[in-house]
Amino acid sequence: MRITLFDYGAGNLHSLAKALQGVRREIVLETDARAAANTDVLVLPGVGAFEPAALALEHGRDTMRAAVAAGLPCLGICLGMQLMFDSSEEGSGAGLGVFKGRVTKLRTPRTPQIGWNTLDDARDPLFGGAQLATAYFANSFVCRPLDESIVTAWSTHEGDRFPAAVRAGSAIGVQFHPEKSSAPGLAFVHGFLNLISHS
Amino acid sequence: MTLTKRLVVCLDVQLGRVVKGVQFEGLRDVGDPVELAERYERDGADEIVFLDIGATHEARGTMLDLARRTAERLFIPLTIGGGIRTVDDMAGALRAGADKVGVNSAAVARPEIMTEGARRFGAQCVVASIDAKRDGDSWRVYTSGARVRTELDAVVWARECVARGAGEILLTSIDRDGARTGYDLELTRAISDAVTVPVIASGGAGNATHVCAVISRAGADAALVAGIVHDGVTTVGALKRAMRDDNIPVRMVA
Numbered sequence: 001m002r003i004t005l006f007d008y009g010a011g012n013l014h015s016l017a018k019a020l021q022g023v024r025r026e027i028v029l030e031t032d033a034r035a036a037a038n039t040d041v042l043v044l045p046g047v048g049a050f051e052p053a054a055l056a057l058e059h060g061r062d063t064m065r066a067a068v069a070a071g072l073p074c075l076g077i078c079l080g081m082q083l084m085f086d087s088s089e090e091g092s093g094a095g096l097g098v099f100k101g102r103v104t105k106l107r108t109p110r111t112p113q114i115g116w117n118t119l120d121d122a123r124d125p126l127f128g129g130a131q132l133a134t135a136y137f138a139n140s141f142v143c144r145p146l147d148e149s150i151v152t153a154w155s156t157h158e159g160d161r162f163p164a165a166v167r168a169g170s171a172i173g174v175q176f177h178p179e180k181s182s183a184p185g186l187a188f189v190h191g192f193l194n195l196i197s198h199s
Numbered sequence: 200m201t202l203t204k205r206l207v208v209c210l211d212v213q214l215g216r217v218v219k220g221v222q223f224e225g226l227r228d229v230g231d232p233v234e235l236a237e238r239y240e241r242d243g244a245d246e247i248v249f250l251d252i253g254a255t256h257e258a259r260g261t262m263l264d265l266a267r268r269t270a271e272r273l274f275i276p277l278t279i280g281g282g283i284r285t286v287d288d289m290a291g292a293l294r295a296g297a298d299k300v301g302v303n304s305a306a307v308a309r310p311e312i313m314t315e316g317a318r319r320f321g322a323q324c325v326v327a328s329i330d331a332k333r334d335g336d337s338w339r340v341y342t343s344g345a346r347v348r349t350e351l352d353a354v355v356w357a358r359e360c361v362a363r364g365a366g367e368i369l370l371t372s373i374d375r376d377g378a379r380t381g382y383d384l385e386l387t388r389a390i391s392d393a394v395t396v397p398v399i400a401s402g403g404a405g406n407a408t409h410v411c412a413v414i415s416r417a418g419a420d421a422a423l424v425a426g427i428v429h430d431g432v433t434t435v436g437a438l439k440r441a442m443r444d445d446n447i448p449v450r451m452v453a
Contacts (some may be wrong), residue, residue, distance in 0.1 A: 008334060014267060014270035014271055014295075014296040015271070015273070015274060015296065015298075018270070018271045018272075032243065046251055047293070047320065047321065048319075048320060048321055049318065049319070049320075049321050052319075077365065079321075085217075107427065109395055110396065111322075111395070111396070111398070112321075112322055112366045112367075112396065112397075113202060114283075114322040114323055114366065114396075114397045114420075115202050115203060115204075115205050115245070115397065115420065115421070116202070116203045116205065116245055116450040117201070117202045117203065118200045118201065118203070120200060131453065134203065136245075136275065136449040138276070138298070138324075138366075139323065139325040140301075140321075140322060140323065142367075150438045154200065156200065157201075157202055158202075168237060177276075179274060180274060180275055180276050181274070181275075182240060182274050182275050182452070183274070183452075186274055188400045
């Protein structure tokens with residue numbers, strides 16, 4: 001199984017690449033958005049700011065959107081989740097639009113949210129399977145989906161309830177960092193990859 | 200339900216080994232950073248900080264190599280501080296495997312580094328590391344491993360760091376560092392009331408009561424410990440249980 005991390009330039013991909021490793025899995029870093037869509041699993045990692053990331057995405061956006069719409073399994077993490085939506089208050093540029101809605105700043109006096117937050121009303125079996133109940137977040141912005149039925153777990157920061165995870169088929173976005181959420185976070189990633197390889 | 204309070208373990212690193220300074224002097228060697236970091240993760244540490252002490256230009260490569268080795272084995276957040284001079288240094292540390300980068304002397308010398316770092320990597324990656332020492336009714340900022348006194352007031356400086364883009368403050372009391380007599384609660388309260396970003400309190404942890412106090416009474420979002428866990432005075436697990444028993448929301452490991 002070929003797993004491609006779309007590398008849009010900002011941050012630490014070591015832990016994520018390591019978290020994705022496994023038997024019969026090939027991990028590829030790809031800086032070209034169009035080429036990144038040519039894979040078995042697409043991972044949008046989560047460090048950086050929306051605008052430069054949207055810029056890096058631009059030339060392959062249509063290809064990537066079409067591939068995910070056609071069923072390419074996709075895991076978006078933090079900023080990567082935000083890139084799966086239409087647009088963001090953080091900066092200009094367009095996201096993939098796999099999920100309908102806009103990214104806005106957390107409506108709290110204290111941002112960024114940095115630390116471990118609980119996952120509430122988790123209804124995706126992937127959470128229970130991984131025993132992932134508390135996950136690591138580092139974000140100032142959150143996704144506001146038009147259709148809340150895609151939300152599979154919620155979190156609350158200082159009274160602002162926001163989607164911790166969204167899912168439509170095999171396209172999953174998580175606001176937290178599974179690769180930084182210790183053993184249960186890794187189990188979540190492996191649960192997702194196992195699910196894909198068996199479907 | 201809510202964001203939990205964090206227990207952060209700091210490893211002072213010199214030439215790829217862990218040392219812990221007492222009042223920033225008299226260093227002792229306590230072990231291998233990667234091995235220790237993994238041990239603390241298993242025990243329930245919420246985050247690891249590597250502080251590169253006495254960082255020189257020549258030693259940077261050693262630190263980046265250490266970050267890479269650690270990131271491949273550690274699955275909780277890693278902050279690297281010490282010796283970061285430029286935005287490119289920040290990029291190097293993040294690229295090597297750090298999730299956040301601490302800036303101290305470089306931020307005082309050139310505060311724009313925080314703005315540029317936040318723009319390029321996001322505010323959540325930029326940690327303003329502030330070493331403060333009591334000076335009459337207020338606290339003075341020191342740089343260069345607490346050797347150089349500046350004209351900056353710690354509260355005013357903390358506010359400026361946040362205005363400039365820092366997403367978190369790592370606040371160390373020079374007076375308490377290594378003393379194990381408890382965190383400087385007044386200093387921590389003054390800073391946490393002054394800013395809108397998370398504050399990690401550092402310097403003075405001697406026991407679980409100190410850790411609980413700085414969170415419950417001084418507004419810290421996280422408490423940093425080093426010597427007391429490296430020396431085996433207590434454990435990360437025992438500290439986390441004490442926090443939970445004190446009704447502080449924490450993440451417990453299975």
